[in-house]
Amino acid sequence: MLKTKLTVRVDPELLENVKKFAARNNTTLTELIDSFFKQIPVQGSLKDAPTVRYLTGVLSANSSADDYKAHLDEKYGG
Secondary structure, eight states, X not given: OOOOOOOOOOXXXXXXXXXXXXXXXXXXXXXXXXXHHHTSOGGGOOTTOHHHHHHTXXXXXXXXXXXXXXXXXXHHTO
């Protein structure tokens, strides 16, 4: 994958902290920034957002709001 060079300006103390974090987590600054950028939805689309991808398929396609309310009643004795 082709990468584009990016110049950013950050506080020196912040940069040192992030470098230490990256080293402790066996990663690079580039990988941290890339990972952060990937979490931002493309042009406002939520379909491919990380949280949506994570939750996709958790509920049955036949689930409804009434099913959820019944679940809460059962769980919390409503």
